[in-house]
Amino acid sequence: MTNRRQTQAARRRYNRIAPVYDALEAIVERVAFSRWRRILWSRIEGKQLLEVGIGTGKNLAYHPEGVRVTAIDLSDRMMKRARHRATRGEVEVDLALGDAQLLPFATDVFDAALATFVFCSVPDPVLGLQEVRRVVRQGGQVLLLEHVRVDVFGIGTLMDFLDPIVVRIMGPHIARRTVANVSRAGLRIEEVQVLAPGGLVKSIHARVI
Numbered sequence: 001m002t003n004r005r006q007t008q009a010a011r012r013r014y015n016r017i018a019p020v021y022d023a024l025e026a027i028v029e030r031v032a033f034s035r036w037r038r039i040l041w042s043r044i045e046g047k048q049l050l051e052v053g054i055g056t057g058k059n060l061a062y063h064p065e066g067v068r069v070t071a072i073d074l075s076d077r078m079m080k081r082a083r084h085r086a087t088r089g090e091v092e093v094d095l096a097l098g099d100a101q102l103l104p105f106a107t108d109v110f111d112a113a114l115a116t117f118v119f120c121s122v123p124d125p126v127l128g129l130q131e132v133r134r135v136v137r138q139g140g141q142v143l144l145l146e147h148v149r150v151d152v153f154g155i156g157t158l159m160d161f162l163d164p165i166v167v168r169i170m171g172p173h174i175a176r177r178t179v180a181n182v183s184r185a186g187l188r189i190e191e192v193q194v195l196a197p198g199g200l201v202k203s204i205h206a207r208v209i
């Protein structure tokens with residue numbers, strides 16, 4: 001499949017799952033994700049921020065005060081929910097539909113970028129991360145929360161096997177090597193925190209060099 005067709009397929013999958021997305025994640029959100037989101041946002045530096053793949057807007061609750069956040073997403077139905085959340089919570093955010101692989105922004109316009117559970121779904125994650133590197137100024141942060149391929153004998157191979165099935169049903173790849181992809185995109189990794197057993201979820205702190 002070409003990148004264009006994969007991107008269209010990703011949009012269709014997230015549009016399809018949008019009405020039930022929050023419900024599907026409700027338990028993990030309460031038990032773990034909300035805490036990890038809060039910590040990630042507390043680490044961000046700068047005033048002009050980009051959120052890639054805002055989804056239904058779960059991160060809106062964690063925006064620090066005094067920042068300007070611009071957020072994009074591929075899926076209009078996910079974004080519709082984020083828009084509703086932003087209005088309800090009276091959060092200042094500029095929302096735009098867009099593809100991480102071709103960001104609709106000039107070069108060097110953001111102080112930092114943040115994405116949570118997004119680069120598992122972007123068809124070409126290295127291209128997406130290169131785009132993030134382009135729009136964030138030199139020295140700016142790129143902070144990610146991602147579920148990734150587990151490097152435990154047998155389990156990683158099982159994840160590779162199940163990956164194409166999960167993508168079709170849910171949207172994300174479960175066997176992405178996102179830490180390596182961040183390096184491949186030319187970002188400097190400063191810190192990788194293992195958040196879930198076996199390294200299934202990682203917080204990745206990188207910087208534009």
Ligand SMILES: C[S@@+](CC[C@H](N)C(=O)[O-])C[C@H]1O[C@@H](n2cnc3c(N)ncnc32)[C@H](O)[C@@H]1O
Binds near residue numbers: 116
């Ligand atoms: C698993 S959801 C995560 C949503 C949100 N960040 C969160 O933490 O709940 C992945 C999101 O990435 C978006 N996405 C996937 N591919 C994308 C792309 N190429 N460009 C922008 N957004 C994309 C999807 O539409 C979806 O909203």
